[in-house]
Amino acid sequence: MLAAVVVAGVLLRDVVPPADAWLVAHASAAPGTRPAAVAAAVSGAGTLLCLVALVAGAVAVLRRRGRGARVGRVVATVPLAASVLLLQGLFLRPGPPQQPQLGTYPSGHVAVVTAVGFAAVLLYGQLGRAWHRAALAGALTAVTLVAASRIVLAEHWLVDAAGAAVGALGVGLLAAAVLRLGPAVRTR
Template structure:
């Protein structure tokens, strides 16, 4: 996924694919419009909800692991994946891809906002896996929803092209998966949760 992000950045450095142009032409919300206000709120609230879910997941996973007689090292290692996965946004300075016409800033690929939300959501999913399959599914569904809505909000606000958001998701997940492998965060570390009664 990381290789695909870099390759896409090289190939479309100064090219605007038709899907990107169509979306910005048809989905752009004018500043001050109701849709722009909703998109702005989604971007902020989605990020805050992901941070809240990550914090709650870290605390809950640490408690579950402590009760099972295991250390909190796993939780600390998962939290390290957040800045690592979000570091994909550093590629912006390498590609300096121009953004949509409404965005004067160069260097919008990959989207930093989407990269950070994806990194947080990725770590939250790893943490909730420690709480059992049900919580893991809820976290995965919440993460997919949050990343999709935040990415969509960036496109509706014409802050980023579709490819900027897709590259951020792919790159952050690619780095996150590599970090998870290096830090040994695989399913084997899962602690079963005892049912009440």
């Protein structure tokens, strides 16, 4: 997954795929409008809600499973998975016309929410299958909404958001393997 993000970054450095151009032309909201305000709120709230879910999951796992819980190792996956945003400095890909900043690939917002959501899914897996499924649904929803909000705000291209999600997930999976977090979904 990480290799795909790097290859896409190299190949698309100065290229705007047609889907990206169409989305920015037709789905972005002008600054100061209600849709832009909603998108900005979704971007912040999605990340904040994932952080709250992660903390709540850590507390629940520690209460239920005690000292033997893998909370510390799971939380360690967050900065590791989010580190994919450091690739921005490597590619310096220009963003949409409304975004004057270079280095929008991969999206930092989407990388962070994906990393936090990934860790939350790992944590809630320790509480049982129903909690795991709920966390997975919540994480997928948060990542999708935050990614869409970045596109609506014309801060990122679709490729920036997709690359961040795929890259953070790839690094998260690699970190989970190195930290020996493996499948921990309990059947209760």
